[in-house]
Amino acid sequence: MSRAAMYQKAAEITDEYLLPSIRATVDPQATLPRGRLITILHTLQGSVAGSTSIREYMSPVRWSSGIYAVRLDIQKVSTAEQASATIIHEVAHLVDNTLILQGKTSAYGWISEALAVNAEDYAARLSLGGTAKVVAPGPKAPLPPNTVATHLRSSATPNPSETSPYSIKTPWYGAYERGARILRYAAEKVGGVAEVYRRLAATAPAWNAPDEERLAAWGIDRLAEVVGMTAEQLLTESMLAEVTDDLVSEQDAARHGLPQLEAWRHVNEPLADRAPIPLDRTVTQARPAQIVGGGYIAWRIPGLRGHGLSLKADGIPAQHEVRLTRLR
Numbered sequence: 001m002s003r004a005a006m007y008q009k010a011a012e013i014t015d016e017y018l019l020p021s022i023r024a025t026v027d028p029q030a031t032l033p034r035g036r037l038i039t040i041l042h043t044l045q046g047s048v049a050g051s052t053s054i055r056e057y058m059s060p061v062r063w064s065s066g067i068y069a070v071r072l073d074i075q076k077v078s079t080a081e082q083a084s085a086t087i088i089h090e091v092a093h094l095v096d097n098t099l100i101l102q103g104k105t106s107a108y109g110w111i112s113e114a115l116a117v118n119a120e121d122y123a124a125r126l127s128l129g130g131t132a133k134v135v136a137p138g139p140k141a142p143l144p145p146n147t148v149a150t151h152l153r154s155s156a157t158p159n160p161s162e163t164s165p166y167s168i169k170t171p172w173y174g175a176y177e178r179g180a181r182i183l184r185y186a187a188e189k190v191g192g193v194a195e196v197y198r199r200l201a202a203t204a205p206a207w208n209a210p211d212e213e214r215l216a217a218w219g220i221d222r223l224a225e226v227v228g229m230t231a232e233q234l235l236t237e238s239m240l241a242e243v244t245d246d247l248v249s250e251q252d253a254a255r256h257g258l259p260q261l262e263a264w265r266h267v268n269e270p271l272a273d274r275a276p277i278p279l280d281r282t283v284t285q286a287r288p289a290q291i292v293g294g295g296y297i298a299w300r301i302p303g304l305r306g307h308g309l310s311l312k313a314d315g316i317p318a319q320h321e322v323r324l325t326r327l328r
Helices: 003-025 080-102 110-127 178-188 193-202 211-217 220-226 231-244 250-255
Strands: none
Touching: 003 080, 003 110, 003 193, 080 110, 110 178, 110 193, 178 193, 178 220, 178 231, 193 220, 211 220, 220 231
């Protein structure tokens, strides 16, 4: 497919899924500037895949053209599906940034990227035929044509022990993975990402408030608070949902209080894909672990007839916990 054809296809996919996704994740009343999205596709080299035309440092009076501009890097966007996801992601940032016109701080810190990834995620589910309990393509299977790409196809975050959800910088991009999953799980408690966004935005400080105040208003503690949880509860439950989603029946999950995800059905994703490191019951093993804030590490312990299990955890910091979850 030529570049021109790819961009045309991307525009067609975007036209179908952009506005519903933005309304489901940022603003239910969102409209596009002047009734349409104007997308500028630059053949850039070496820049990030997409950037937006308004920034936090702009004052409310400096919003002028009413045009949303998205730049795509041809080195990082190679398919129409990726291009459409990038456009949706960047427009989510732009709609979010219109809070500045109200004199407020738009989403700030890691949650800004988590929000935009959730817009992609919603569009991906729409393009697969639904909005909830959509069967996810197998993690190693190719996406069907015209399916919006997303970071969140699989149930579990890659390298969550190393990837802080509060990081938006290279090389780990934690906000785009674990951070986005935490936000999505929180949103399922209150009816959707747009409702979480509304609750956070309602108390957002001024756009030029000190960084500490802005970060706190959009931080993990405030996110947990607006969905009726503590940060510890939110992190723990979202982790369990990532690792165990759809590995047991809905009835068993409910009976044992095992958190699950409503967005996707991960029926094509065995535990070995989510927790690739096994522990052998037949030998004594020591496994050191160093885990970033908001992350986790998951080991699987295959059953073996006639062999029990003894676990000992040493040197666990007060902020961490060890859980043993039985799946059968």
